[in-house]
Amino acid sequence: MTRYMIIRLGQGILALIVGTILVFGLARLTGNPLDLMLPETATPEQRQQMAEYLGLDKPIYQQYFVFIGNAAKGDFGRSLFFYRPVTQIIFERLPATLELGGTAMLFSMLVAIPVGVYAAVKREKWQDSILKVFAIFGQSVPSFWLGIMLILVFAVSLRWLPAGGYGRFDEHLILPALTVSTFSIAGFLRLTRSAMLDTLSTDYVRLARIKGLKERYVIWKHGLRNALIPVITFTGFVLVNAFMGSVIVEAVFAWPGIGQLSYQALLWRDFPLIQGILVFSVALFVLVNLAIDILYVYLDPRVRFTRD
Amino acid sequence: MKDLETMGGPRGDSDTKMEVSDALKTTRKKKGKRMGFGWRFYLPALILAAFVLVAIFADFIAPHNPVKNHLADSLTPPFWQEGAKAEYLLGTDQMGRDILSRLIYGARTSLIVAALGVFLTGIVGTILGVLAGYKGGWVDAVISRAIDVIQGFPLFLVALVLAIVLGASLFNIILIITIMFWVGYARQARAETLQIRESAYVELARIAGCRDFTIAVRHVIPNLLNSIIVIATLGVGSVILLESGLSFLGAGIPPPTPSWGSMCADGRSILTTAWWVSFLPGVAIMAVVLSGNLLGDWLRDKLDPKLRDL
Amino acid sequence: MAGSKDDILLRVTGLKTYFFVRRGTVKAVDGVNFYIKRGEVLGIVGESACGKSVTGLSLLRLVPDPPGKIVGGHIFLEGEDLLLKSEEEMRKLRGSKITMIQQNPDSSLNPVFRIGNQVAEAISLHQELKDKALHNKVVEILGLVNIPSPEARMRDYPHQMSGGMRQRVAGAIALSCQANLLIADEPTTNLDVTTQAEYLKLLEEVQKVTGCAIIFITHDFGIVSKICTRVAVMYAGKIVEAGPTIDIMQKPRHPYTFALLDSVPKLGSRGTLLRTIEGQPPEPVDLPPSCAFAVRCPMAKDRCFKENPEEVRIDDNHYVSCFHVE
Numbered sequence: 001m002t003r004y005m006i007i008r009l010g011q012g013i014l015a016l017i018v019g020t021i022l023v024f025g026l027a028r029l030t031g032n033p034l035d036l037m038l039p040e041t042a043t044p045e046q047r048q049q050m051a052e053y054l055g056l057d058k059p060i061y062q063q064y065f066v067f068i069g070n071a072a073k074g075d076f077g078r079s080l081f082f083y084r085p086v087t088q089i090i091f092e093r094l095p096a097t098l099e100l101g102g103t104a105m106l107f108s109m110l111v112a113i114p115v116g117v118y119a120a121v122k123r124e125k126w127q128d129s130i131l132k133v134f135a136i137f138g139q140s141v142p143s144f145w146l147g148i149m150l151i152l153v154f155a156v157s158l159r160w161l162p163a164g165g166y167g168r169f170d171e172h173l174i175l176p177a178l179t180v181s182t183f184s185i186a187g188f189l190r191l192t193r194s195a196m197l198d199t200l201s202t203d204y205v206r207l208a209r210i211k212g213l214k215e216r217y218v219i220w221k222h223g224l225r226n227a228l229i230p231v232i233t234f235t236g237f238v239l240v241n242a243f244m245g246s247v248i249v250e251a252v253f254a255w256p257g258i259g260q261l262s263y264q265a266l267l268w269r270d271f272p273l274i275q276g277i278l279v280f281s282v283a284l285f286v287l288v289n290l291a292i293d294i295l296y297v298y299l300d301p302r303v304r305f306t307r308d
Numbered sequence: 309m310k311d312l313e314t315m316g317g318p319r320g321d322s323d324t325k326m327e328v329s330d331a332l333k334t335t336r337k338k339k340g341k342r343m344g345f346g347w348r349f350y351l352p353a354l355i356l357a358a359f360v361l362v363a364i365f366a367d368f369i370a371p372h373n374p375v376k377n378h379l380a381d382s383l384t385p386p387f388w389q390e391g392a393k394a395e396y397l398l399g400t401d402q403m404g405r406d407i408l409s410r411l412i413y414g415a416r417t418s419l420i421v422a423a424l425g426v427f428l429t430g431i432v433g434t435i436l437g438v439l440a441g442y443k444g445g446w447v448d449a450v451i452s453r454a455i456d457v458i459q460g461f462p463l464f465l466v467a468l469v470l471a472i473v474l475g476a477s478l479f480n481i482i483l484i485i486t487i488m489f490w491v492g493y494a495r496q497a498r499a500e501t502l503q504i505r506e507s508a509y510v511e512l513a514r515i516a517g518c519r520d521f522t523i524a525v526r527h528v529i530p531n532l533l534n535s536i537i538v539i540a541t542l543g544v545g546s547v548i549l550l551e552s553g554l555s556f557l558g559a560g561i562p563p564p565t566p567s568w569g570s571m572c573a574d575g576r577s578i579l580t581t582a583w584w585v586s587f588l589p590g591v592a593i594m595a596v597v598l599s600g601n602l603l604g605d606w607l608r609d610k611l612d613p614k615l616r617d618l
Numbered sequence: 619m620a621g622s623k624d625d626i627l628l629r630v631t632g633l634k635t636y637f638f639v640r641r642g643t644v645k646a647v648d649g650v651n652f653y654i655k656r657g658e659v660l661g662i663v664g665e666s667a668c669g670k671s672v673t674g675l676s677l678l679r680l681v682p683d684p685p686g687k688i689v690g691g692h693i694f695l696e697g698e699d700l701l702l703k704s705e706e707e708m709r710k711l712r713g714s715k716i717t718m719i720q721q722n723p724d725s726s727l728n729p730v731f732r733i734g735n736q737v738a739e740a741i742s743l744h745q746e747l748k749d750k751a752l753h754n755k756v757v758e759i760l761g762l763v764n765i766p767s768p769e770a771r772m773r774d775y776p777h778q779m780s781g782g783m784r785q786r787v788a789g790a791i792a793l794s795c796q797a798n799l800l801i802a803d804e805p806t807t808n809l810d811v812t813t814q815a816e817y818l819k820l821l822e823e824v825q826k827v828t829g830c831a832i833i834f835i836t837h838d839f840g841i842v843s844k845i846c847t848r849v850a851v852m853y854a855g856k857i858v859e860a861g862p863t864i865d866i867m868q869k870p871r872h873p874y875t876f877a878l879l880d881s882v883p884k885l886g887s888r889g890t891l892l893r894t895i896e897g898q899p900p901e902p903v904d905l906p907p908s909c910a911f912a913v914r915c916p917m918a919k920d921r922c923f924k925e926n927p928e929e930v931r932i933d934d935n936h937y938v939s940c941f942h943v944e
Binding site: 011014015018019022026136137139140141142143144145146148149151152156237240241247248251252259262263266267274278281282285 | 456459461464552553559576579593598600602
C-alpha cells in the first residue's frame with residue numbers, strides 16, 4: 001500500500017509541475033502586462049524600469065523559478081486591479097464558493113445515490129425508464145439558462161426567493177445551489193445506477209441471496225458498498241468542478257465566489273490574479289485526487305493489501 | 309394463493325402451455341421495441357434533422373434579417389401572448405430584432421461549432437489515442453500523462469481562460485473545444501487499441517509483414533468506429549453547452565453573429581418584462597443537446613453497451 | 619422405484635426455465651424431471667450451456683429475471699411445491715433448507731468484507747447466536763472445512779486467500795446454513811487437480827456430518843464416478859439419461875452419454891487419438907422439435923429429426939430419452 005501511495009504522490013507532484021508550467025505560460029499569453037500598466041507615452045527607460053520591477057527582464061525560465069519559489073510560499077504577487085496580495089483575495093472569496101459547491105455536492109449525493117440505487121433495483125421497469133430520462137434531461141440543461149429561469153419563477157414571479165447576491169443560506173443559497181446540483185445529480189444518478197447494476201449481477205450478491213438475507217440488506221449492504229467505489233472517483237471530478245467551475249452560476253446569481261473573481265480577473269487582464277487562481281485550482285485538483293486515493297484504500301481492501 | 313405473475317406459476321399442463329405462448333407474445337412486443345427504431349431513436353433524430361435543415365437553409369426560412377433592428381417594434385411578445393404581432397412569430401428583443409430569425413441563424417452557428425468541433429476533436433483524439441495504444445513506450449506515456457492532467461482541470465474555467473486569452477472568435481472557439489475535448493476520444497481509442505493490438509488477426513497481419521500504419525488503418529480503426537461514433541454523438545451536446553456558456557459570458561462567438569448563448573445573456577436585463585428573450589434560446593439549446601444525448605444513448609445501446617459508464 | 623417414497627427430499631417435474639433475450643427465446647431448461655433422496659448425492663452432468671447451472675438456480679428461484687423466467691413445472695421440496703411460494707417464503711427457505719456453492723471462487727465472495735464476517739452473517743441468519751458464541755461458531759466451522767488457524771484467517775479478505783481456500787469458505791458458508799439440500803455448481807472446475815481431490819473429500823465429510831443431500835453439477839464424469847450415487851445427463855436443456863452411476867457408466871444407453879464417457883482419456887490409451895464428439899452443442903435458441911442431439915448422433919434416423927423422444931424406463935431407476943431404446 002505504501003508503494004501505491006508513493007506512486008500516487010509522485011503523479012500528483014508531476015501534475016502540479018506540469019500544471020504550473022501551463023499556467024505560467026498561459027498567463028503570459030494574456031497580454032504583456034507592461035502594455036497594461038503603462039500609458040502609451042511611456043519612454044523606453046520607464047518601460048525598462050517597470051520591467052525590472054516586475055521581474056520581466058529576466059530570461060523566461062528564471063521567471064518561472066521565481067514564480068514557483070514564490071508560489072510555494074503562497075505569494076502570488078499583488079492583484080493589478082485590487083492592489084492587494086492575490087492570496088488574500090482568493091482566500092476572501094473562497095468561503096462563498098465552498099459554501100455553494102459544498103452544499104450542491106452534498107445535496108446531489110444525498111438525492112442521487114439512493115435514487116440511483118432505486119433505479120437499478122427497478123431495472124427496465126417504468127420507474128427506471130423515467131429516471132433515466134430525468135438524468136439525461138439533467139445533463140442537457142444549460143446551467144445559465146436554468147439559473148435564469150429559476151430566478152424568473154421564484155424571484156420575479158413568486159417572489160419567494162431573492163434574485164441573487166450573497167446572504168442567508170436558506171434564501172440566497174437555494175437557487176444557485178439547485179442550479180449547480182442539477183448537472184451533478186444527473187451524473188451521480190447514472191453512475192450509481194450503472195455501478196449498482198454491475199454489482200447486483202455478481203456472484204457474491206447472489207451468495208447473499210442464497211444465504212437467505214433480506215433483500216434490503218442484499219441491496220444496501222452487499223450491493224451499494226461495492227458500487228460506491230466507482231462513484232467516489234466521480235465525486236472527485238464533481239468536487240473540482242463545483243469548486244472552480246461555477247463561473248457561470250456565480251455570474252448569473254452574482255455570487256461573490258472564486259468563479260466570479262476569475263471572470264473579473266480575466267476581463268481586466270489581471271494576470272497575477274489569474275495565475276494565482278489557476279495554480280490554486282491545479283493544487284486543489286491534485287489534493288482532491290490524493291484524498292480520493294486515500295479514501296480508496298479504506299473502501300477497497302484489495303488496494304490495501306496488494307502485495308506488489 | 310399469492311400472486312403468481314413473477315414466476316409464471318404452474319397451474320397444470322395446459323395452463324403451462326398458454327403461459328409459454330403468452331410469455332413469447334410479450335417478448336415479441338418487447339423485442340420489437342428493443343431491436344428496432346423506437347421513439348427513442350425517432351424523436352431525437354427528427355429534432356436533430358430539423359436542426360441541421362434549419363441551419364443549412366436559414367437564408368430561406370428566416371422571415372427577417374437577424375441583425376436588423378426594428379426599434380419601433382422592440383420587445384414584442386411571442387404569438388401566444390397578447391400584444392403579439394404577426395410578423396414576429398416569437399417576438400422581438402430590446403433592439404427590435406426578430407427572435408425567430410435569430411434562433412434560426414443561431415442554429416447555423418451552433419451547427420458549425422458542433423460539427424467542426426466534434427469532427428476535429430474526434431480526429432485528433434482518435435489519432436492520438438491509437439498512437440498511444442499502438443506504439444506504447446514513451447509516446448503512450450506522454451499522451452497518457454496529458455490525458456490525466458487535462459482531465460483534472462475544471463473544464464469551463466480553463467475554456468474561459470483560453471477564450472479570453474485568445475480572443476473571441478469562431479476559430480478560437482473551435483480550437484478551444486478541440487483542446488478540451490480530445491481527451492474523451494483518446495482515452496477510449498487507446499483502451500480499445502490496446503485490446504485489439506493483442507488480438508489474433510493483428511498478430512497475423514504483423515507476421516505477414518504489414519506495416520504498422522496499414523494495420524492501424526485497416527484493422528484497428530474500423531473496430532473503434534462504433535465507440536467513437538457514440539462518443540461523438542454524445543459530444544455534440546457537451547460542445548454546444550460549452551459554446552453557449554462561453555457566449556453567454558461574452559467570451560464566445562462575438563456579436564453580431566447570433567448565438568443562442570449570447571441571446572440568453574441579452575435577455576437578462578429585461579427578464580421581468582420580456583422573459584421570452586432569454587427563455588426561447590435556452591429551449592433551443594436544450595432541445596438540441598437533449599436530442600444529441602438521447603441519440604447517443606440509443607446508439608450506445610445498439611452498438612456497444614459496454615460504454616454504459618460514460 | 620427403489621426406496622420408499624418417504625425419503626424423497628426433492629422431486630422436480632417438467633421444469634422449464636426460459637430466457638427471453640434479443641435473439642430469441644433460450645430454452646435453457648426444457649422439461650426436466652428428476653428426484654433426489656435424503657442424504658443422496660446426485661450428479662448432473664453435461665457440457666457447457668446444457669442447462670445444468672440454470673437448473674440449480676431454478677431450484678433456488680434465483681434465476682436472473684429479466685431475462686429469465688421459470689415458465690412451467692413443479693419443484694416439490696419435502697412435498698411442497700416451491701413454485702407456488704411467495705418470495706418471502708422462498709427467502710426463508712433459502713439457506714435453511716436449500717443452499718448453493720457457486721462455481722467461481724474468485725467472484726463468489728464479497729471482496730470488501732472479511733471472510734469471518736461473511737461466515738458469521740450466514741450463521742446468524744439461521745441460528746440465534748451473538749458476540750462470543752457467534753465468534754466461536756465461526757472458528758468452529760472454519761475448522762470443519764480444514765482452514766488452518768481459523769482465528770487468524772477470519773480477519774482475512776477474500777483476495778488474500780487462494781482459490782482453494784475460498785471455495786472452502788464457500789463450503790463453510792453452506793455448512794452454516796444447515797440446509798437439507800446442497801447444490802454444488804461445478805465447485806471444483808476452477809481448481810487444480812490436487813485441490814479438487816481435497817475439496818471432494820471435504821464435501822463428503824460435510825455430507826456425513828450434516829446428512830444433507832447434494833446435487834453435484836459438473837461436466838466431469840470422473841468426479842461423478844467418485845462421489846455420486848446417481849447421475850443425470852443433460853443435453854440442450856433436457857435430461858437424456860438418468861440412473862445409478864454404476865449402471866450408466868458401465869452400460870450407457872443414450873448415444874450422448876456413450877460419447878461423453880468415451881471421450882474421457884483413459885489410462886492405457888496412450889498414443890491413441892482422443893475421442894471427441896463431432897460438432898457443437900446447439901445454441902438453445904428457437905430449437906425445432908426434434909431430438910437435440912440428432913445432428914451429432916452417429917445413430918440418428920429420420921424420426922430423430924422430426925420428434926422429441928419421450929422418457930423410457932429401462933430398469934428400476936434408469937431412464938433414457940432416445941428412440942433407439944424403444
